[in-house]
Amino acid sequence: MRIALILVPYHLGHEGLAMGGGPDALLNAAADALAGAAHDVEVLRIERKDRAANEIGASFELVSRVAEAVADAVAREAFPLVLAGNCLTSVGIVAGLGRDVGVVWLDAHADFNTPDTSLSGFADGMGLAILTGAGWQALRELIPGYRVVPEENVVLAGVRDVDPPERDRLDSSAIEVLAPIEAAERLDAALDLLHERVSDVHLHLDLDVLDPSAGRANEYASPGGLSADEVERVVAAVGERCALRSAALTAYDPAADQDGRIPAPAGRFMERIAAAAQARLGARAG
Numbered sequence: 001m002r003i004a005l006i007l008v009p010y011h012l013g014h015e016g017l018a019m020g021g022g023p024d025a026l027l028n029a030a031a032d033a034l035a036g037a038a039h040d041v042e043v044l045r046i047e048r049k050d051r052a053a054n055e056i057g058a059s060f061e062l063v064s065r066v067a068e069a070v071a072d073a074v075a076r077e078a079f080p081l082v083l084a085g086n087c088l089t090s091v092g093i094v095a096g097l098g099r100d101v102g103v104v105w106l107d108a109h110a111d112f113n114t115p116d117t118s119l120s121g122f123a124d125g126m127g128l129a130i131l132t133g134a135g136w137q138a139l140r141e142l143i144p145g146y147r148v149v150p151e152e153n154v155v156l157a158g159v160r161d162v163d164p165p166e167r168d169r170l171d172s173s174a175i176e177v178l179a180p181i182e183a184a185e186r187l188d189a190a191l192d193l194l195h196e197r198v199s200d201v202h203l204h205l206d207l208d209v210l211d212p213s214a215g216r217a218n219e220y221a222s223p224g225g226l227s228a229d230e231v232e233r234v235v236a237a238v239g240e241r242c243a244l245r246s247a248a249l250t251a252y253d254p255a256a257d258q259d260g261r262i263p264a265p266a267g268r269f270m271e272r273i274a275a276a277a278q279a280r281l282g283a284r285a286g
Contacts, residue, residue, distance in 0.1 A: 013058025
């Protein structure tokens with residue numbers, strides 16, 4: 001399968017800083033996992049153009065650059081696999097696909113704040129909210145191909161660290177929320193319902209969905225997360241039901257991973273994602 005491996009090595013617009021160092025740190029694991037499965041991999045690196053922009057402006061500029069890169073990959077029939085510092089990147093990925101998709105969002109955090117509910121002002125804690133049509137209206141509508149994913153077409157799994165105002169938004173939303181302890185029991189039913197509404201899916205995998213015992217992905221990692229095997233099961237379950245159109249691995253800060261444990265499972269996740277995408281899309285083509 002042809003894969004466009006798109007690197008977005010930025011954290012809040014700053015290149016290589018904190019989680020912005022993750023994409024380059026995972027590149028070797030990606031190359032080994034994907035080349036070992038005989039995929040045709042091209043590596044693309046997103047670059048900022050407006051170096052004078054503030055953090056918010058720079059973050060949205062990068063989302064636009066990602067949308068353009070994904071649209072180009074899709075036009076060349078390449079599967080977009082994105083390694084990014086920030087979760088906000090998935091807004092650009094979905095925009096670049098040029099089709100309606102459901103979203104499976106794996107994350108320790110809900111990323112469902114808006115500027116009105118955020119207690120920190122952390123823009124990267126708003127990615128899923130923006131994707132589902134809330135917050136930053138003027139900036140989000142500048143993203144090429146931006147489209148809203150209806151809340152009912154989102155499965156949020158592994159979440160366990162949520163701000164109180166964000167929890168209120170989440171509880172009143174139509175998003176299917178699976179805490180880590182619920183994932184094994186409720187995952188299949190949630191994905192079956194998602195498949196009834198959409199046939200295509202974008203998979204967002206924030207590496208802090210992992211329990212820190214499997215490796216500390218970043219400074220925001222919290223206990224009670226999924227094991228690497230459980231994450232792989234989610235990938236397989238998504239691929240069994242839907243056409244996996246794109247995927248993102250995000251939020252890896254090498255400085256937080258002092259024993260270097262994250263790249264190995266991340267490589268396995270990428271291998272499983274590529275296999276799931278190839279099998280399902282190949283079956284549909286046949």
